Amino acid sequence: MPQDNSDPAGRDEIRESNLTEPGQPFNDQIRELQTEVDALRRENEALRLADTRRRESEEALRRENERINAIFSALDTGQSLIDLDMTIMWVNQKTREFFPENDPIGDTCYRLFEGMDRECEVCAARIARSTGEVAKIEKYIPHRGRWFSIVAQPIKDASGExxxxxxxxTDITEQKEGEAKLRAAVEKEHLRATELDAILASIPSxxxxxxxxxxxxxxxxxxxxxIDGTPGPLETVRFKKLWATFGILQPDGMPIPIKATPHYRALHGETVQGEEMMITGLSRGVLxxxxxxxxxxxxGGAIVGAVAILTDITGRKRGEEVLKRHAEELTRLHSDLKTANREANLYLDILTHDIGNTENVSRLYTDLLLDTLNGEAAGYAENLRRSINRSIEILGNVSTIRRIYRASPELTPIDLEGVITGMxxxxxxxxxxxxxxxxxxxADDLLPxxxxxxxxxxVKHGGPDVEVEIRVDEVDGEVRVSVEDTGRGVPDMDKYAIFRRYEQQKRGVGEGLGLYLVQILVEHYGGRIWADDRVPGRxxxxxxxxxxxxxxxGPG
Structure with a gap:
């Protein structure tokens, strides 16, 4: 089949018609044809260049897309392009790693993320779609059990839609867990600080x-x-300035080297307890x-600080100084009293001895007089002898009391039966x-x-027909001795005072001294004595x- 080289645009026909026009020179027709061919060549070259640029642009766009995809894939955050109906159109590699169980493309973001069939109430993409602004949220997604930080960037066309x-x-679960631990640690530290404040406030030092x-x-x-004797807080800065002016002295008044101060020693690992010191340079005086x-x-065991507790003992030291002076004064007075007591005892010994001798001589002469006197004179002599005997009794009681107070407090076992029967x-x-x-x-030898x-x-106060009964019983681990008589008794109002008549001086000469002596002895033996009724209530x-x-x- 012969080749058809005709111009589809019909230019060959035009060219033939031009050649057949009568009267137009052939050369002119050739020139016109050449002009059209040149124009065609230029047009084809422009088309070729345009096609080349298009292919280059497409290649550049492809490479840019690959570069952008590579960048998005290299990011540590998931990226997805979402249509207005929340359909996922594109995702990067990180998103696929987040959700490896299915292909995200074509799925909705709310179903992929939250496993829901409707749009989320709190959704960054939804906010960006409605506001046209960048939306940022942090959200816990129960379906995934993870925390995510989500940023939604709206993409707009030329009209701004x-x-x-x-x-x-970005998966921020570990960050959130770290923040929760940090909050717990901060709260715990705050609680410890609060407890420390309470402890510091409660310490009276x-x-x-x-x-x-x-x-x-x-x-x-x-x-x-x-420091200055006034209540209220003291700023640490102010205290630092004051501390530089303090002088710390030993109890003897000698300065303490810095290395010997309690806080310095504590900073070097030593525990210091209860050291007394003087602090000078205070407005309140020496502390x-x-x-x-x-x-x-x-x-780890490293020393990071020290704590020192300072208790103001100024009042105590002043009191100790007063007590020391008092003790010295008491020591002096005690020495003086011992000297005076020795002298008084010496005088009493001499007086008792001389009075005793004199009374014995007086009683001897009284006995001689009674043998030679009759009638009224004999009665006077008998009264004189009774007075002398009473005086001798009183002198004996005084001597006994002196023996009690001078005797050793040590007691020994005494046979109670022998004492009673002897009396x-x-x-x-x-x-x-x-x-x-x-x-x-x-007891001791004064028990009788x-x-x-x-x-x-x-016997003396009960009358001529009085009878006395002595009973010994054991009551509550003690021996209780009762001396009962059938005399006139002791009224209730006198039962306590009867042992105090000698001290209260409600007596005659020597009256009450015997019961006072009895009470002293019983108490000296660790017992107690009281007056009672032989017949209760009568x-x-x-x-x-x-x-x-x-x-x-006990009884053996």
């Missing part, structure tokens, strides 16, 4: 906290009261302080009733004085004097 949303998201370099970093409110200090260690033997037979005992008690006075009082039927003694040995 939002046509797509580029969404970026001045507390200083030092850093590792020895600088004061914290003090409690008591520091100001210790006596009891200071303790201890190092503060971190978790009974000195009184008229049949007057005293006693059934015996086998107890031994703690108790029975002599109690039995003697009962004092007129006789008195009962009861006293207790410590058991040395």
């Amino acid at each position: 939002v046509v797509r949303i580029l969404e970026s998201y 001045a507390v200083f906290i030092y850093d590792a370099h020895g600088a004061v970093v914290r003090v409690n409110d008591m520091v100001r009261q210790v 006596w302080a009891d200071i303790s200090a201890a190092p503060i260690h971190d978790a 009974i033997a000195g009184f008229p037979a049949g007057t005293i009733h006693y059934s015996g005992t086998r107890y031994q008690v703690l 004085v108790i029975f002599n006075n109690l039995i003697g009082n009962a 004092p007129e039927e006789g008195a009962a004097f009861r006293f207790t003694l410590q058991i040395a040995q």
Whole structure:
């Protein structure tokens, strides 16, 4: 088949018609044809160049897309291009790593992220779509169990309308967990600081906290009261300025080297307890302080600071000084009293001895007079002898009291049976009733004085027909002795005062001294004595004097 080289545009036909026009020169026709060919060549070249530029642009666009995709894939954040109906049109590699279980393309963002069938109430893409502004949110997604930081960037066309949303998201779960731990640690530290504040406020002493370099970093409110005697907080800065002016002295007034101060030693690992020091340079005057200090260690055991507690003992030291002076004065007075007591005892010994001798001589002469006198004169002589005997009795009681106060406090076992029977033997037979005992008690050789006075009082004051009964019982681990008589008894109002008549001076000469002596002896033996009724509630039927003694040995 012959080749068809005709021009589809119809230019060959035009050219043929031009050649067949009569009267037109051939050369002119050739020139016109050449002009058309040249124009065609230029047009074809322009088309070729345009096609080349198009291919180059497409290649550049492809490379740019690859570069952008590479950048998005290299990012540590997920990236997705979302249509206005929330359909995912494109994602980077990180997004696929976030959601490896399915292909995100064509899925909706709310179903992919949250497993929901409708748009989320809190959605960055939704906010960017409606506002045309960048939206940023942090959101916990229960479906994934993760926290995400989401940034939605609206993409607009030439008219400014939002046509797509580029969404970026980062898994911040570890960050949130770290923030939660940090918040818990901060809250715990705040609680510890609050507890420390409460502890510092409750301590009635001045507390200083030092850093590792020895600088004061914290003090409690008591520091100001210790420094200038006024209540209220003291700023640490102000205290630093004041501390430079303090002088710390030993109790003997000698300055303390810095390396010997409690806080310095604590910063070097030593625990200091209760060292007394003087602090000068204060507006309130010299301060006596009891200071303790201890190092503060971190978790690794390194010393990071120290705490020192200063207790104001100025008042105590002043009191000690007063007590010291008083003690010295008491020592002097005691020495003077010992000297005076020795002298008084010497005088009393001489007086007692001389009076005793004189009374014995007086009684001897009285006995001689009674043998030679009759009638009224004999009665006078008998009264004189009774007075002399009474005087001798009083002198004996005084001597006994002196022996009690001068005797050793040490007691020994005494046979109670022997003491009682020995005293009974000195009184008229049949007057005293006693059934015996086998107890031994703690006493000394003055124990018979108790029975002599109690039995003697009962016989003397009970009348000619008086009867006395002595009973010994064990009550509550003690021996209780009762000396009962059938005399006129002791009224209730006198039962306590009867032992105090000698002290109260409600007596005649020598009256009440015997019972006072008895009470002193019983208390000296660790017991107690009291007056009672022989018949309970009926004092007129006789008195009962009861006293207790410590058991040395029970009945064997």
